[in-house]
Amino acid sequence: MTSYLLSLHLKKHQLPFVIVGFFILLMTTAQAQQLSFSKTPVEQGYNFQYQWLDHQKAERSINFTLNKEGIFERFRDFKTYQSSYAQKTILRRIKKKMQKKPIPGVQIFYRQQQGRFLIEAKGLDRKKVAQAYQTLARLEHEVTQKYLKDSYYQAFTNHDQINGIKVDHVSIANDSVADLKSLKPLILEHVSIQNIRKVTNYVLSFVQSIPYNTLESRLTSSGAGFNPPVQVLWENQGDCDSKMTLTAALLRALMPRIDMALIFIDGHAFIGINIPGEAGEVTIEHNEVSYLLAEPTGPALLPLGTLAPESELAINQGHYTAQDYHEVLSEQKTEKKPEQKSEQKIEAVN
Secondary structure: OEEEEEEOOOOOOOOOOOOOOOOOOOOOOOEOEEEEEEEEEOOOEEEEEEEEEOOOOOEEEEEEEEEHHHHHHOOOOOOOOOHHHHHHHHHHHHHHHHHHOOOOOOEEEEEEEOOEEEEEEEEOOHHHHHHHHHHHHHHHHHHHHHHHHHOOEEEEEOOOOOEEEEEOHHHHHHHHHHHHOOHHHHHHHHOOOOEHHHHHHHHHHHHHHOOEOOOOOHHHHOOOOOOOHHHHHHHOOEOHHHHHHHHHHHHHHHOOOOOEEEEEEOOEEEEEEOOOOOOOOOEEEEOOEEEEEEOOOOOEOOOOOOOOHHHHHHHHOOOOEEEEEOOOOHHHOOOOOOOOOOOOEHHHHO
8 A cells, every 4th residue: 555645834833934123223313203192982983193203303193083893803813823723724624625525545644743744645556646645735735825815824935045934914904905095185185295205204204103012033923913004003003014014004005006015134124115216215126126115113213215224234135035015906906007207296196
């Protein structure tokens, strides 16, 4: 009797890889300052009031309401990633599918060995067993991908080619846009000259002023500490990834058709948007698209195109991984993306 072993790719100690951290900036850099924050219950949900100082030390404020569904229901099932639980769930789903559609002449065995879940195919016909192995491998891939997608996680490889699992920041940003759309007219009302740079810097200074919350290495934190965008607003704090994802979601709500990228380096994360950079500004080329980079984390008040020294060094050394955020929301798929104009007006991407 011939047997083959199929080992689930999600190993016991495989944890989300991307690392988040906090960079101490030069003391000469202006520090973000949140002047006040409050939230009060209203009929529709909760009203949020923020006051802060922007990059020019000008006082800014915004007042908006978020509904209860977005605050408490949108990501209610989002949990810390647990590899052992993920393996058990994936194995159970594979077993259920195989029971519904068994392979003639082949027996399938499921067992655990040294912390790894194994699937073994046995049969008298080597060709049938080999085909069963191919079926199981394909099924494992499909079930794993669906499990990660449904859980808001994804496989990830860093610049050192180390594999792991991280939060699917793009999907979370995309699914947060609906809750943040009410901020669009308010932000455009506050920025007198409505162009991409000015609006982006408004969003950056707002997010940078939100208090920073340290998160341990993603290698050991399993996504613990990450908050989806609306939760960052609710708690008025966020780590690198959380504030980056909030920024991406706000910019997507403001500019539905602009190309963005999420940038990950050891110990940090930031964002890029597809507009031309000016002299001295930091940009990258990724998948034939140019991105102007920005630091949403704070507390340093860094405008669009300016990075912390450690971030810029990592970019210059190529020690980063970029994730495209080009996805167009379903209600916008029929809209035609206009050519980008030199004045970079926000109206061009409304």
